[in-house]
Amino acid sequence: MTKARDFFGLVFSKPWVRALSALVFVALLGIIFNAEGTFFKWSTHRDMLRQVSVYGMLACGMTLVIITSGIDLSVGSVLGLSAVLFSIATLHLAWPAWLAIAVTLLAGIACGTLSGAMIARFRMQPFVATLAMMVFARGAAKYLSGGQKVSTAVAQADGTYKYVDLPRIFSLIDHRILGDNIAVVALIFLGCVLLCWLLLAKLRWGRYLYATGGNEEAARLSGIPTGAVKLLAYGLSGMFCALAGICQAVQEQQGDPEAGTSYELTAIAMVVIGGTSLSGGRGGILFTLLGVVTIGYLEKILSINAVGEASRLMLTGIIIVAAVLFQKTKKA
Template sequence: MTALKIPTHQLSRFQSLIALFILCLVLSILSDRFLTTANAWNVMRQVSVNICLSVGMTLVILTAGIDLSVGSILALCGAVTASLLKNGLAFESLNLFVGFAPLGAVMVGLALGVGLGWFNGWTITRFSVPPFVATLAMLTIARGLTMLWTGGFPINGLGEQFAFLGTGWFLGIPMPVWITAVIVAWAVVLTNKTRFGRYVYAIGGNERAARLSGIAISKVKMSVYALAGGLAAVGGILVTSRLDSAQPNAGISYELDAIAAVVIGGTSLSGGKGSILGAVLGGVIIGVLNNGLVLLNVSPFWQQVVKGLVILLAVMIDKANTRK
């Protein structure tokens, strides 16, 4: 009688699902509050922001890049959106005041995120700055601009219409989940069904071969970083809306959660390999882990230790799979 053998490469395709199942099983045993409807929706709302960041991070990492600035861009775009919505823009020299409706403020926040992301891509492609260095600089710049814009104080009282984006429900499902689902569906089509998606994978797989094939490397990379910045702005708007407040220190360490989600979801840090749905699954794992640690009353300091170990383990698995 022969034992059933499952090929290693097939098992590796489901390792994220297996990890999520085991994590949920353990947490349901340790906490009777984990498997409740209220907690499930709470997790989904929290996960929505990280998935927005993770989708953009996946596109960047597929080109063998990295973006450390998404957390700071999230904070700056959220603060600018909140400020325009509440205070508008005053041009004293022209004796002019411009007020903003929720849609207008949101559009400005999104445009700002796209612009900052595009600037990341421009510095990387135009001056051959390593992505790690360029986005680390943007992390500091955007965080400083957030403090300058807000004066270090939160911006509160943004109105019910704006709050609906982060706290409202539609057809029995929270609005952040709807927004994230639309983004994920768009990103799946972009990466799997378009020429741009094929270019992204080609650049990450072998940039020199992609260049010799006639692919405009610089344009694709700038577009990828612009999309990552725009999705970080979406995350910032959702966070600001849910809290009804723009916090100057919002988004700190969010880039680490996004990178962890992408790697856990099977995207290679070397580029050219991975998927949007894998990043979504990785984001859910990170969200469930964060939620479980809170429910178990684990110290915030130990939470950082656990998350760091998870990131390290995910990178080690990625490198092992790459060698194979």
């Protein structure tokens, strides 16, 4: 009896087991409420991964920032700004794809680095600095787009519309490869996860991120450039937002200045469900991957069962609380 308890205590003290159990619980929901077998089709899982990828990219950056004990509220707005920029460059200005991608990524990195600079250099609280960036970037998206979606219907001076063809880059990214089995967007997301994993687990700067979030003063005194560490975290977060913005634009075939509204909350929820603590210094990108997939499955299961909006919101709230409470129980 005590042996069994010790065993479970040991197993559940492992953070990845706790992160996994939320996913298992949601998967069980899917197996029970399978919408006439739809949950057992491979395409359901393939589509889930694609749908959740844009949020997942935001959650990657959010994980880095939260590990430094910060927060990035601007991710949704920077996504919207990036989607608009990318669409203007490709659809209206007919720039080559590489140039449009490069400029969009640079703009994302610039937004993130600017937030990081306000936090590191001017000692603004991350909540305040990124709140300002959230408002500013949304304004910039609306300004550049004139408040309208940037689409293949291009307004001419005389009020008529000219229709441009969708550039090839759109179908290249919004497309499935490997025998129709995985979306390019999902691969981009997994690439972001890999990049974060390399940084956090293999590189010295990854340890700097944990050290800065764990105890900034101690980190600074032991010679870690905490300011540069923050610039890196927020800059990378901005870059992931830009990637997410490009992926959002190609999937919508337009740049919507309202795109990404409230996505920051979903991204934070994904990180937290994975078990990365909001107080910083702890967590990891693979936990976030579990959190991303957990939310992805939850949304998919609610959607294939055509559950009403009201019940969806309540269930999502309950699952977030349950997952986090579960992480808190140290031992069974």
